[in-house]
Amino acid sequence: MRKEILVEKILFVTAAGSVFATAGVFLFMFYLGLPVITGGHLGDLFTSPWAPEQGLYGIRSMVAGSLLISILSLVFAFPLSLGCSIFIAVLNPGKMGWILKRTVQFMTGIPTVVYGFVGIFLLVPLIRNLFEYGSGMSILTAAFLLAILITPTMVLIFSESFRRVPVSYLDAVKALGGNPVQAFIHVILPYSWQGIIAGLVLAVGRAMGDTMISLMVAGNSVGLPRSILDSGRTLTGHIGLIIAADFDSLEFKSLFACGMILYVFTALIVTTARGLHYRKGAGSFK
Amino acid sequence: MKLNTTIFGISLFLLLVSGLSAQPAAVSTSSLEPFSGEKGTVRISGGTAHIPVMREAASRIMKFNRDIRITIAGGGSGAGIRQVGEGLVDIGNSGRMATEAEISKYDLRIFELAVDGVAVVVNPRNPVKALSSPELRGIYSGKISNWKELGGNDKQITVYTRDNSSGTRAVFWDKALNRSMITDRAHFAVSNGAMKAAVSQDPNGIGYISAGHIDRSVSPVALDGILPGLENIKSGTYPVSRILYANTRSNSRALALKFVDYLLTGEGQDLFAEKGFIPVR
Numbered sequence: 001m002r003k004e005i006l007v008e009k010i011l012f013v014t015a016a017g018s019v020f021a022t023a024g025v026f027l028f029m030f031y032l033g034l035p036v037i038t039g040g041h042l043g044d045l046f047t048s049p050w051a052p053e054q055g056l057y058g059i060r061s062m063v064a065g066s067l068l069i070s071i072l073s074l075v076f077a078f079p080l081s082l083g084c085s086i087f088i089a090v091l092n093p094g095k096m097g098w099i100l101k102r103t104v105q106f107m108t109g110i111p112t113v114v115y116g117f118v119g120i121f122l123l124v125p126l127i128r129n130l131f132e133y134g135s136g137m138s139i140l141t142a143a144f145l146l147a148i149l150i151t152p153t154m155v156l157i158f159s160e161s162f163r164r165v166p167v168s169y170l171d172a173v174k175a176l177g178g179n180p181v182q183a184f185i186h187v188i189l190p191y192s193w194q195g196i197i198a199g200l201v202l203a204v205g206r207a208m209g210d211t212m213i214s215l216m217v218a219g220n221s222v223g224l225p226r227s228i229l230d231s232g233r234t235l236t237g238h239i240g241l242i243i244a245a246d247f248d249s250l251e252f253k254s255l256f257a258c259g260m261i262l263y264v265f266t267a268l269i270v271t272t273a274r275g276l277h278y279r280k281g282a283g284s285f286k
Numbered sequence: 287m288k289l290n291t292t293i294f295g296i297s298l299f300l301l302l303v304s305g306l307s308a309q310p311a312a313v314s315t316s317s318l319e320p321f322s323g324e325k326g327t328v329r330i331s332g333g334t335a336h337i338p339v340m341r342e343a344a345s346r347i348m349k350f351n352r353d354i355r356i357t358i359a360g361g362g363s364g365a366g367i368r369q370v371g372e373g374l375v376d377i378g379n380s381g382r383m384a385t386e387a388e389i390s391k392y393d394l395r396i397f398e399l400a401v402d403g404v405a406v407v408v409n410p411r412n413p414v415k416a417l418s419s420p421e422l423r424g425i426y427s428g429k430i431s432n433w434k435e436l437g438g439n440d441k442q443i444t445v446y447t448r449d450n451s452s453g454t455r456a457v458f459w460d461k462a463l464n465r466s467m468i469t470d471r472a473h474f475a476v477s478n479g480a481m482k483a484a485v486s487q488d489p490n491g492i493g494y495i496s497a498g499h500i501d502r503s504v505s506p507v508a509l510d511g512i513l514p515g516l517e518n519i520k521s522g523t524y525p526v527s528r529i530l531y532a533n534t535r536s537n538s539r540a541l542a543l544k545f546v547d548y549l550l551t552g553e554g555q556d557l558f559a560e561k562g563f564i565p566v567r
Contacts, residue, residue: 049470052450061470124487135444135488137473215476223470231473241474244365244451246388251450 026263033256045257050222050238057254061224063261065232068139068225069214070207073146077203080147081154082196088155089162090184101159107152116216119145124217131229137219139232145213150203157202161195162188201273205266211236235262317553318350320544328545331359332366332379333453334477335402335496336530338561340379343549356545360477364451370394370533376542378533381453381496395534397546400555400563403497403527404458405514407482407504409489414438416508422462425492428469433490445472446484446493454478457528458494462509497527498562520564530563 036045036057048058084104088097123144128136165188173183189196211234214220219231220241233241235258245252330340337358344356361369363380370378371392381402384394406422408414414436417425424430425443434440447468448455459465475481478495485491486503493504497514500506506514509526518524532546548554555565 051470120483120487128488134442135473135491137444137484220474221471222474231471233474241449241476242451244362244368244449246364246368246451 026260029256029259029263033253033260035253036250036257045254049224052251055250057250059235059238059254059258059261061222062233062235062238062258064224065139065214065218066208066234066236066262066265068228068232069142069146069218069234070204072139072143072228073150073207074200074204076143076147077151077154078200081151081158081199081203084151084155085158085162086184089159090188091180101156104152104155107148108156112149112210112212113216115145115149116212119213119217127229133229134231135219137217137231138229139218139225140228142214142218142232142234143228145217146207146210149210149213150206153206154199154203157195157199158192161192161198164195165191197273197276201269204269208234208262208265209236211240215240317548317551318347320547321347321351321354324351324541324544325353326539326541327355327357328377328539328542329357329359329375330377330379330545331361331369331375332377332533333363333381333530334360334479335381335454335498336379336399336532337479338498339400339549339557339563342557342561343545343554347545347548354541360479362449362451362477363453363456367392367394367533370535370538373535376534376538377545380531380533381528382456383529383531384533393536395536395538397532397534397550398566399530399532399549400558400566401519401527402530402563403514403519403524404454404462404494405497405500405526406462406492406494406507406509407485407500408492408507409485410502410505411489412438412505414507415505416511418510419462419464422509423464423466426463426469426472427467428471439490441490444488444491445469446475446481446488446491447472448481449474449476453528454494454496458526461526462494498558500562516562516564529566 044056045058046060046063048056048060050056050058050061084100088101088104091097119141123141124136126136127138127141128134169187169191170183173187178186214232214234215237218233218237220233220237221231222233223230225232239255239258242251242255328344330344337360340358344358348354348356359375363382366375366378366380367384367388368378369375371388371394384392384396388394389396406417412433414433417436421430421436425436426445426447428445430436431443432440433443445468459468473484473491475484475493478499481493481495482499482501482504485493485495492507495504497506497516497519500514509524512518512524514524514526519527532549534542534546549557550567552567555567558565
């Protein structure tokens with residue numbers, strides 16, 4: 001009995017620690033970003049362009065870049081992941097599925113800088129020659145590479161949640177004369193949609209948080225992108241580029257606003273996903 | 287900072303590997319004598335124009351005395367000055383003079399190492415090999431957006447630039463662009479090496495790099511009829527040049543100062559000349 005209490009206390013301390021760390025990071029960013037906010041620059045952040053020579057530190061292009069690139073990568077990666085996990089978990093859980101799954105697991109461990117390198121030498125010239133527009137360093141290029149980056153994460157979570165569907169349900173579909181596709185649409189998908197949302201949330205978080213890929217292949221220009229073939233800059237890439245600036249400059253301090261925006265985006269996505277989950281009100285959110 | 291360091295770590299590694307096969311035959315050891323019996327680490331970061339020379343000097347010193355370790359990272363001039371000021375590194379390189387504020391805040395000691403030109407470069411396949419100053423400003427402001435307007439191919443121009451903490455950018459902006467606007471369509475590269483790689487990959491690209499970084503992968507452009515060759519930079523005929531600096535703190539360790547001293551010996555200065563810079567001594 002006493003042992004249980006001790007374990008509970010230890011677990012409480014670790015849980016509280018991680019909560020404090022998360023809150024601490026936010027407060028830290030808020031405190032350091034305060035000069036930008038109180039200096040009357042908050043509105044400028046979203047309305048003015050980024051032109052430090054003229055004293056303008058707007059980050060609307062970076063917000064747009066981050067959103068465009070991560071949403072576009074999700075658009076590419078979601079159908080791919082869904083198809084791949086259906087193959088692994090539903091249609092062919094045998095040897096072929098096993099090989100595919102191992103490959104996907106291996107892919108989750110590849111550092112993003114490797115994708116970036118491959119992208120610069122293979123994808124960038126390809127996109128440039130294909131569309132005959134711009135440098136090939138574009139939002140589209142970064143989104144393609146990010147799609148490759150986030151697909152394995154989604155595949156693993158999707159296929160796990162498909163696998164958790166009780167066998168008896170699937171047997172029932174078979175007994176009713178249903179084929180695997182019908183089983184997927186009418187039984188597996190309704191049963192595991194929470195897993196799908198969890199995978200999406202993780203994937204969009206990863207896409208938005210990644211720095212290397214967009215820094216290497218998106219071109220990092222500061223203008224508002226007019227098309228997906230235009231070059232763009234993400235919030236994370238922006239932080240990576242500007243971090244060499246002087247600590248005391250307003251330029252550097254505006255980075256904390258970028259950090260806060262990233263933080264708020266992630267928090268919004270996670271809470272929305274949680275909200276969806278609680279409205280449905282069942283199951284564990286793993 | 288960490289990012290740039292990562293990129294530099296990787297490019298440095300690649301360059302080191304590629305450089306292994308082409309070592310100079312025999313290096314005289316006399317200039318290296320001060321390093322005998324020394325031990326410890328010298329951390330260097332900052333300006334990316336300096337890197338080829340720093341790397342060669344470091345490899346000679348480390349070969350002479352295996353107890354010395356020298357690490358070289360990029361980050362840009364701004365980062366170099368800041369990091370040395372805050373004690374994160376022993377030597378912070380910069381391609382521009384530290385500002386009054388930086389000198390007083392960090393108590394810096396400043397050494398002039400060499401003179402370096404900042405060259406406008408295009409892809410070797412680009413037929414345009416000469417530009418006038420107004421044309422260059424037109425390209426960088428975005429007013430001239432197609433190579434056709436300059437007698438080249440009917441292709442959209444990709445403008446490459448560097449971030450504000452780059453000393454190379456500061457000099458280029460001041461002396462070549464006359465502080466005129468740079469288009470918000472410009473792509474950003476994180477270092478001299480990254481800029482060179484980008485322009486060598488992009489047939490329609492234009493960028494600017496340290497003259498010491500020019501090789502066959504990019505073509506230098508004559509500015510108002512003057513090529514950024516060593517002679518022209520030395521005589522001042524080619525106007526876009528600057529001094530490369532090494533910055534240390536006034537209380538820097540002796541080993542770091544010995545490294546800077548080595549760069550200022552005849553052998554060290556020859557290294558700068560070999561890599562395409564103009565020695566100051």
